[in-house]
Structure formats: structure tokens, C-alpha cells
Amino acid sequence: MALSTKYGRTYHYPFSPGTTSDDRINDDYASDLAHIRTLIHTEKLDGENNCLSRYGVFARSHAAPTTSPWTRTIRQRWELIRHDLGNLEIFGENLFAVHSIRYERLENHFFVFAVREQDVWLSWEETQFYARLLDFPTVPELGNAMEPLQPNNIETEIRWFASQESRFGSVDAQTGEPCTMEGVVSRDAASYSVEAFPHRVFKFVRKGHVQTDEHWTRTWKRAPLAWERRKA
Numbered sequence: 678m679a680l681s682t683k684y685g686r687t688y689h690y691p692f693s694p695g696t697t698s699d700d701r702i703n704d705d706y707a708s709d710l711a712h713i714r715t716l717i718h719t720e721k722l723d724g725e726n727n728c729l730s731r732y733g734v735f736a737r738s739h740a741a742p743t744t745s746p747w748t749r750t751i752r753q754r755w756e757l758i759r760h761d762l763g764n765l766e767i768f769g770e771n772l773f774a775v776h777s778i779r780y781e782r783l784e785n786h787f788f789v790f791a792v793r794e795q796d797v798w799l800s801w802e803e804t805q806f807y808a809r810l811l812d813f814p815t816v817p818e819l820g821n822a823m824e825p826l827q828p829n830n831i832e833t834e835i836r837w838f839a840s841q842e843s844r845f846g847s848v849d850a851q852t853g854e855p856c857t858m859e860g861v862v863s864r865d866a867a868s869y870s871v872e873a874f875p876h877r878v879f880k881f882v883r884k885g886h887v888q889t890d891e892h893w894t895r896t897w898k899r900a901p902l903a904w905e906r907r908k909a
Contacts, residue, residue: 679740680735680742681739681766684737685875687862689882695881703876711826714865716864719863720816721882723778723859725737727787729762733752751773765807767811770788771787773900774898777851777859778858780900781903783901784845785814788813796870796872798874821866840857864877
């Protein structure tokens with residue numbers, strides 16, 4: 678039995694080019710936009726989805742806490758804050774290991790993108806509040822859109838965001854050449870229920886993004902922080 682519910686699968690926008698055969702697409706996202714007052718666009722970072730709760734640090738599965746070597750640092754941080762979490766579950770992107778993108782201006786390894794309290798996903802404002810309280814940065818906010826939300830405008834804006842490099846300086850981990858960010862995640866700025874998640878969060882991922890294979894965990898490398906690069 679899982680200790681908590683894992684993070685739901687985020688549906689792709691129908692214009693997201695990075696879908697694979699097992700991805701889910703929200704073809705009716707325009708109807709969902711009609712129920713959202715403010716849409717927040719954030720950068721989709723290329724890392725591992727980790728959850729910090731009073732029970733431990735989890736990766737994709739919530740059946741048991743993770744013990745992977747690339748979560749060692751965040752597990753050490755968890756030891757310092759675990760008694761303060763209560764019913765909060767802090768979800769963040771762990772960039773400790775390099776995946777398909779290498780970030781040149783990385784100041785931290787863990788960036789919060791959502792907070793869940795029991796059966797509710799907290800608002801973006803509350804998410805930022807708890808992140809600051811726990812001394813974590815949040816994922817980069819790219820922009821926002823206010824109602825009435827027009828699908829054509831949203832698509833144009835997201836495609837433009839996704840054509841830019843990462844806020845942290847993105848380089849293809851295999852070729853060493855500059856590349857665009859992984860993608861964009863859009864979410865309702867307000868709080869919403871766990872059941873409403875598929876209708877309140879959407880993503881855009883660049884085509885052919887994933888370049889790692891089944892041997893990734895054997896050959897993984899730590900992502901250096903910007904200050905380490907400067908010192909070197």
C-alpha cells in the first residue's frame with residue numbers, strides 16, 4: 678500500500694510536439710480554460726519529480742521512500758524539515774543528476790512546483806509561500822494569462838516561451854550545444870481538488886526531448902552548480 682498518492686500524470690496540450698505513445702493529451706483543454714481565472718506558465722525543468730512528506734522523500738512511486746544516490750542531498754534536507762511538514766506534501770524537480778539537459782547557471786538542485794495538502798493542490802501563491810518558508814526556490818515563472826483565456830493566444834504564448842533557452846542556461850547533455858528549455862507547464866493559479874488535476878494543469882514538451890536510456894542510472898553524473906563552475 679502506498680504511503681501517499683503519487684503526482685498525477687500531466688496531460689499534454691494537443692499542440693505539444695513531445696508526446697509519446699503512452700502520454701495523455703487534453704484535446705478539450707479549451708473547455709477547461711473557461712473555468713480558470715488566471716493561468717500560470719512555469720518552466721518545465723529536466724529532472725526527477727520528488728515529493729517530500731512526513732513519511733520520507735519519494736520519487737515517482739509512493740510505495741516506499743527513495744534511496745537513490747542522486748536524492749541523497751534532498752534526503753538530508755528532509756531530515757531537517759520533516760517534523761514541520763504535517764499534512765503538506767512538497768513536490769519539486771530534483772536536478773541533482775544530469776538528464777537530457779545540462780544547466781549552466783544552476784544555483785540550486787531542488788525547485789518546488791506544487792504543494793498538496795490532503796486532497797487539495799494549493800494555489801500558486803500558497804505554493805510559493807511554503808517554498809519560501811522551507812527555504813526552497815520555486816520553478817521559474819515565465820508569465821501568466823488572465824481570463825478570458827483564449828486558446829489561440831495561449832498556444833502562441835507557450836510556443837514562444839518554449840522556443841527560448843532555460844532560465845538556467847540550457848545545453849544538450851550529449852552534444853554540448855545550446856538548446857531550448859524542456860517545455861512549459863501551465864497551471865490554474867487558484868487551488869483545486871486532486872480530482873480536478875487533469876483539468877487544471879497542462880504541459881508542452883519539445884519534440885524528441887528524452888535522450889537517456891535504460892543505462893542512465895549506472896552512468897549518471899552530478900549537475901554542478903554555478904558557483905562551482907565559477908570556482909573551477
